[in-house]
Ligand SMILES: [Zn+2]
């Protein structure tokens with residue numbers, strides 16, 4: 001790691017009317033009376049803060065929670081084995097894995113398909129609350145939490161990939177067939193909505209609280 | 220309009236970077252960066268710079284090998300299952316096709332996008348970008364390619380897909396004869412190349428190089 005002077009007070013780009021492009025990292029001076037401009041290097045739109053970040057994230061999080069209902073109520077796949085048909089929802093899939101004694105996979109599927117999407121939506125909701133209600137939490141830890149949410153997001157695609165593999169693998173006419181279910185469509189929508197929601201949230205808003213709090217203390 | 224806040228003298232020694240996660244203004248010493256160190260933000264621990272310069276040739280070769288492996292990794296059978304004489308085979312692309320045939324268009328396109336298209340596009344774009352950067356042809360097309368790469372990067376999910384293959388294998392292993400096929404090995408190599416090139420390749424270093432060459436969006 002390259003060493004950087006670690007002084008406690010950092011100068012904030014926005015206060016200096018500077019802005020860093022999120023795409024190419026170029027640092028620019030924001031034109032007077034403007035909150036956004038076009039990057040001189042890459043042409044992307046640059047903002048001090050992403051406009052409507054909180055309301056957009058909140059809207060996506062609520063959509064995600066609503067979509068979680070059909071994703072868990074409807075079957076993600078239907079198994080037809082030697083004439084008997086069974087519909088698997090995400091939760092019943094985990095349950096049957098436990099019944100078969102496959103605890104390892106049961107835990108993995110539970111984490112990827114149930115824990116990750118729910119925690120991600122709750123986490124984002126919490127981030128929005130922190131900003132909205134100005135909850136004085138440790139900023140470094142909140143930033144860490146946001147990064148974790150960002151990284152784990154894609155792992156909820158796991159069960160959908162499993163379904164896409166099983167529909168071709170178990171395609172044995174009379175003996176056994178596995179087909180996808182409506183729940184899978186709802187679930188894939190949850191995944192997409194949560195991934196977009198992470199990127200509409202502007203983490204700088206959390207750190208802005210710190211500067212406003214310390215401003216109040218000093219004044 | 221907008222002006223760069225860096226002057227040419229300073230850029231030899233230091234570079235001013237705005238952290239995208241906390242908006243802190245950070246001065247980075249380029250001398251240390253040149254040795255290949257990565258830099259994190261001292262305020263929020265967010266990642267600032269992965270590499271100062273790309274080693275173009277290795278990335279180009281990795282991307283090229285990825286493109287060569289694309290066909291076998293996606294079209295050769297990954298595994299096959301046979302029960303009482305009937306057998307089903309899985310390839311990456313067949314899973315998507317089967318889902319689309321069953322009418323799950325939305326889910327089929329999502330799986331196609333995340334596990335087939337994005338990895339393919341990533342290799343194509345990296346090859347194009349590194350080739351152009353190597354030949355020092357700074358064109359508008361290169362800028363578009365860089366921006367497109369940075370947009371789709373988060374949707375690549377080959378690692379998740381590998382775990383999905385593993386889960387399906389364990390899940391189906393007592394159903395019948397499950398045979399791992401040559402496609403799986405191609406897929407694993409394909410995945411390793413993808414991970415390797417994603418960690419090596421830093422699009423922002425190309426932007427920085429273009430900036431130093433005096434290139435900009437309007438030229
Ligand atoms: Zn830019």
Ligand SMILES: [Zn+2]
Pocket residue numbers: 238239240241242243260261262263264265
């Ligand atoms: Zn930071």
